[in-house]
Amino acid sequence: MAESTNRLANVSRTDRIALGSGADFWTTKAVGAVPSLVLTDGPHGVRRQAGATDHLGLAESLPATCFPPAVGLAQSWDPDLVRRVGRALGAEARALGVDVLLGPGVNIKRDPRGGRSFEYFSEDPTLTGALGAAWVEGVQSVGVGASLKHFAANNCETDRMRSSSDIDPRPLREIYLRAFAHIVRTARPWTVMCSYNRINGVYVAHNRWLLTDVLRGEWGFDGLVVSDWGAVVDRVASVAAGLDLQMPGDGGRGDAQVAAALAAGALVESAVDRAAEAVAALADKATRGRAQGTPAPDEQAHHALAREVAGLCMVLLRNENDLLPLTPGRSLAVIGEFAEAPRYQGGGSSHVNPTALDIPLAEIRALAAPGTVDYARGFTTDDSGDARALREEAVRVAAAAEVAVVFLGLAANQESEGFDRTDIEIPADQLDLLAEVVRVQPNTVAVLVHGGVLRLTPVVELAPAILDAALSGQAGGGAIADVLFGVVNPSGRLAETVPVRLADTPAYLDFPGEHSHVRYGEGLYVGYRWYDVREWEVCFPFGHGLSYTEFAYSDATATADESGLRVTVTVTNTGARAGREIVQVYTSVPDSTVARPPRELRGFRATSELAPGDSEQVTVEVPRADLAYWDTRVDRWVVEDGRYGVHIGASSRDLRAATEVRVTGDEVRVPITARSTLGEALADPKAAAALGELFEGMSASMSGDALGVDMMRMIASIPLERLTGFGVSPDALRAVYDD
Numbered sequence: 001m002a003e004s005t006n007r008l009a010n011v012s013r014t015d016r017i018a019l020g021s022g023a024d025f026w027t028t029k030a031v032g033a034v035p036s037l038v039l040t041d042g043p044h045g046v047r048r049q050a051g052a053t054d055h056l057g058l059a060e061s062l063p064a065t066c067f068p069p070a071v072g073l074a075q076s077w078d079p080d081l082v083r084r085v086g087r088a089l090g091a092e093a094r095a096l097g098v099d100v101l102l103g104p105g106v107n108i109k110r111d112p113r114g115g116r117s118f119e120y121f122s123e124d125p126t127l128t129g130a131l132g133a134a135w136v137e138g139v140q141s142v143g144v145g146a147s148l149k150h151f152a153a154n155n156c157e158t159d160r161m162r163s164s165s166d167i168d169p170r171p172l173r174e175i176y177l178r179a180f181a182h183i184v185r186t187a188r189p190w191t192v193m194c195s196y197n198r199i200n201g202v203y204v205a206h207n208r209w210l211l212t213d214v215l216r217g218e219w220g221f222d223g224l225v226v227s228d229w230g231a232v233v234d235r236v237a238s239v240a241a242g243l244d245l246q247m248p249g250d251g252g253r254g255d256a257q258v259a260a261a262l263a264a265g266a267l268v269e270s271a272v273d274r275a276a277e278a279v280a281a282l283a284d285k286a287t288r289g290r291a292q293g294t295p296a297p298d299e300q301a302h303h304a305l306a307r308e309v310a311g312l313c314m315v316l317l318r319n320e321n322d323l324l325p326l327t328p329g330r331s332l333a334v335i336g337e338f339a340e341a342p343r344y345q346g347g348g349s350s351h352v353n354p355t356a357l358d359i360p361l362a363e364i365r366a367l368a369a370p371g372t373v374d375y376a377r378g379f380t381t382d383d384s385g386d387a388r389a390l391r392e393e394a395v396r397v398a399a400a401a402e403v404a405v406v407f408l409g410l411a412a413n414q415e416s417e418g419f420d421r422t423d424i425e426i427p428a429d430q431l432d433l434l435a436e437v438v439r440v441q442p443n444t445v446a447v448l449v450h451g452g453v454l455r456l457t458p459v460v461e462l463a464p465a466i467l468d469a470a471l472s473g474q475a476g477g478g479a480i481a482d483v484l485f486g487v488v489n490p491s492g493r494l495a496e497t498v499p500v501r502l503a504d505t506p507a508y509l510d511f512p513g514e515h516s517h518v519r520y521g522e523g524l525y526v527g528y529r530w531y532d533v534r535e536w537e538v539c540f541p542f543g544h545g546l547s548y549t550e551f552a553y554s555d556a557t558a559t560a561d562e563s564g565l566r567v568t569v570t571v572t573n574t575g576a577r578a579g580r581e582i583v584q585v586y587t588s589v590p591d592s593t594v595a596r597p598p599r600e601l602r603g604f605r606a607t608s609e610l611a612p613g614d615s616e617q618v619t620v621e622v623p624r625a626d627l628a629y630w631d632t633r634v635d636r637w638v639v640e641d642g643r644y645g646v647h648i649g650a651s652s653r654d655l656r657a658a659t660e661v662r663v664t665g666d667e668v669r670v671p672i673t674a675r676s677t678l679g680e681a682l683a684d685p686k687a688a689a690a691l692g693e694l695f696e697g698m699s700a701s702m703s704g705d706a707l708g709v710d711m712m713r714m715i716a717s718i719p720l721e722r723l724t725g726f727g728v729s730p731d732a733l734r735a736v737y738d739d
């Protein structure tokens, strides 16, 4: 910061103000010694526009590798893999002259209808935090900055530029801010992007509590806060709240407002300096990054990486009678438009112009024996063609083959940034087609392509094998073929629960809200936390994913010390093929004094590729801070004292081992005031002593049985100040209060 402060020493006030807004759509201004910087989307590929610019994915961009979007990437549950993707993204960004890549998106998937689900990782903050941190570390390791977005509580697209996310403090902290906090603290992103929405009525771009008190004060963020594109409503309020850079540039209008506010004494100069210094400091980082000598990316190597990554992101949801992997000699009917015209990324600002595109049908043909694969389109996604003729052809092809592989899913126009879905259905014509195919061909594999969660019960009822490819990037077609033929043994896991019905989902009644307010009525119970507390069946649970082999868990142990929990378990490959397992660790607090989901993911780890018969001891460390809940009485994180259940398993509903540890809790002393209850005061040694003196002789009768009821339970909820109504003097009570 010292260096950048010097850089600004001779910079005029006008120029310091000017640093706080963009030069145009994607660049900042060059001012004095501070160079102009290039920021661009992100997150799963570089969208560097050379001609017309926009934030909606409309105008063309230069070719770049399209890696699996976050919905797919998250299914890897593998931070090391995500770090490698980050490094590759950073190298491409650098080669395209980009200083800051706008990602990762780490908002929690609160509702499966959320239009941007494809761009976010998970319904769980621990998984999101670990993967988001790895993404940032990877990108920044090659001298390109990340932009952690969309900060914060931007969980739906409907009315996204006005809507207020109305959230209670515990879910806000424990669910919606947790991943952001983890990433800021551990991966130190160069920038954080503030979101469009309001939180509890206040625009994030004006929210001093969030942008300054929490982000910088509590979490120690020392980078730059940039607005989402067009998120600034009132630049003066934003600068005062902690926003450093308004994007895109607005032709100097906001700069003039800041100058006028300074002149009128409505804004302090130090806020403008803070913003200017943040831009200068970012420029310092970018200058060092440009000089870092990042090797030029190799297009083919990145395509190969995209295929490897996509293979590790596929989730095998179902595999009755070991229908998969396919045997290369068997004749195959590949059905569905998506096999020929793949759906592999989402729409909007993250839309990448890929360097190459694997076509699933061609990749399947490449791995199958020559002449064994037939294809039928089966349906169209734009209502073109003769639906009946297409279906009949598909049924004919399926009947003539030994196995059918039917691609099902959502077309690009059915989900995108900018709007939410209203249902989670697979289009009816596709389900009808599947039913007809299965009638003639019981050996049917369904391959799913989609950004948001789908209702899968109808597919489960029909198809004995289901492979979930989600959105898998430009090499997804090759990766699908790899998994179908067992070149890759699937190890992906769901990062989101698949519910039985939309009406079962946690935010069903409160999504997407009304009149620009979204009430987060489900509180802490987001995703599996909700289905578990309600004890409801789900179609596929969070964390679920099968393999072509089997794993056994043994010798689970858990110990606790001041740094947290250390959990170990031995995993053995008991099947006939090599494979890797993702071990998941959940905790519970059976005697908790506060509301708690039955189990919460606290850590996870992939084994290495285990040969049949091989074992590996897996260790998962859970930092003590991750056990804490947000205590609204003292406005801070508190680790509760007591017994903690440790549940180790292959999914949130496939828990293979359980053990228990004792955790010594944090001291929490809630000040005793006039509003404290008698019960609270009696539980506090100092106040209890003072009360004892006040009520000398009364305590015996209070704690005893009167008329068969416990007197103490009856009167414990009386606030101390109300005792004055029962003849206790206010002066006497003052001795009980803390101040």
Ligand code: BGC
Residues within 6 Å of the ligand: 041, 042, 054, 055, 056, 102, 149, 150, 228, 229, 349
């Ligand atoms: C999106 C951001 C994106 C920005 C720039 C906005 O509409 O919300 O995610 O980075 O545009 O394209």
